[in-house]
Amino acid sequence: MELSSRYTAVVGRFRLVVDVLVAVGVAVSTATRDGGSANFAYVDYPGGQPPLWLAASLGLLVGAAVWQRRRRPELLLVAALAAFVALSAWIVLLLAQFTLAERTASWRKTAVATTAVLAVVIVPVWRMGGADASAPMGLAIGVVPALIGLYVGTRRELLAGLRERAERAEREQQQRVERARSDERAQIARDMHDVVTHRVSLIVLHATALEATKGDNAVTIGRQIGAIGREALTELRSLVGVLRADEAAPTAPQPGLADLEALTDASRRAGTPVTLETADATGAAAPALPALVEHAVYRVVQEALSNVRKHAAGARTRVRISSTPQLLHLTVTNEQGAAGPEHGLPSGGHGLLGIAERIRLLGGALEARPTPEGGFEISAQVPLDPNAVRTETVR
Structure with missing residues (x-):
């Protein structure tokens, strides 16, 4: 200049x-x-x-x-x-x-x-x-x-x-770049919320279990806490790397449907009984989905399980994913469980808004509502037609 x-x-x-x-x-x-x-x-x-x-x-x-x-x-x-x-x-x-x-x-x-x-x-x-x-x-x-x-x-x-x-x-290109940066920062904020909430809730639950056992199985629980902490650091390091202008964006794939089994296993180890059902309308294994859809589904399940641990500790939970050639259905339903304030897990109030925005950007819809039995259910529908995905998701 x-x-x-x-x-x-x-x-x-x-x-x-x-x-x-x-x-x-x-x-x-x-x-x-x-x-x-x-x-x-x-x-x-x-x-x-x-x-x-x-x-x-x-x-x-x-x-x-x-x-x-x-x-x-x-x-x-x-x-x-x-x-x-x-x-x-x-x-x-x-x-x-x-x-x-x-x-x-x-x-x-x-x-x-x-x-x-x-x-x-x-x-x-x-x-x-x-x-x-x-x-x-x-x-x-x-x-x-x-x-x-x-x-x-x-x-x-x-x-x-x-x-x-x-x-x-x-100027128009610069405006598009600024919009893309803004969208990416919003995406990173949602991812950081999901990662921190899920991993930290697991750490707190394991620490509570360690305190309750009064030293029994301390080594095993300590290993689990360490593993969860390392996973959280890895994911946070990947997200923070995107914010650094002098570093290239991480090329590791984002978590998807293949990672749901590990996610539900972690919840089971933390004391939340979770069953995972993944099939299409004919009962066959779910087909491969677009990466954006898989990542959004993973984050919805992650947020739902975190909410179960915070608000209905120990409640039996079922995650069901089914699909047709045009639409993917996801439901996460938990029974009534013990309230979770004793675990010290605060709620920021942004989790459901974040996952609802993820689904909306894919052209779908998300609903969260209590069940008649006293539990809670999160359901989402995502169109699988690429033309239905809104242009805001294009990077």
Whole structure:
């Protein structure tokens, strides 16, 4: 940014110097009648030379118009026509024709200006040299500079349009990147909630069991606590790695249906009797599902089991997953169990919202409700048609 600002300042100073030199040069050239090489003046002055005050005044007027040529090209054209009529100064006409065409890039305005220039130039030249002289002179002074100016102006507008479209595309790309980052951070927040809640609840339950046994099986329970802690650290390290800009995102696959057995085993070891049923509508083993769907199902089951341990400790729980070619059904149902406050497991209130958002992003729906028997049930339906998955899930 600093280098760009310095470059802009240097270019601005260079442009200012060029404008000053051009304005002074054209003013002097006009006042001296372009060196007196030609005399196409409409007025015959005594001695063949215009008064000094007239030449100096028109020179200053033309110089000022040249200085303002980018903002007011029409003013420069009027001053140039006046200088040609009074002093036969044709160099400023070249600059005026080029500037008007280049700054406006308008064929209509350029045609009107060219007509006016040709009308003013051809008359004295025709009077002095006839058609053979007036045609080349009109072409050189009135037409060629206008065509060159139109080319330069049109090309500048084209490049400006391309630059503007490129900048707009870059801004839109940056906005998409920011949205993707925001979505990814929300995803990471949900994953961290799921990981921390599930693993820490297991650690607390095992620590409670260790306290209840008063030292019996301390080694076994301690190993289980250590294993759970290491698993939690591994998952958290993987998630935190995504937040670090100087590290590549982890390439390890996210947990899916194949990991549900290990998840339910961990809950059984923590004292929650869990049964897992995975089958399609015909009773066969569930087919392979999209990775996004499998990961969402895993997180829903993980959150549901964590809630059972927190709010219905020891309750018998059933996890059932069934599917058709178009839809996946998931239910996690637990019976009434002992309340869990004695385990010291707080509830942040975001778990159900997080898993509901996961399912919603896949085009599905999630419901959580108490059962008539006093238990609790979480059910979800996820469409398996890839076209049904919302575009927000695309990374």
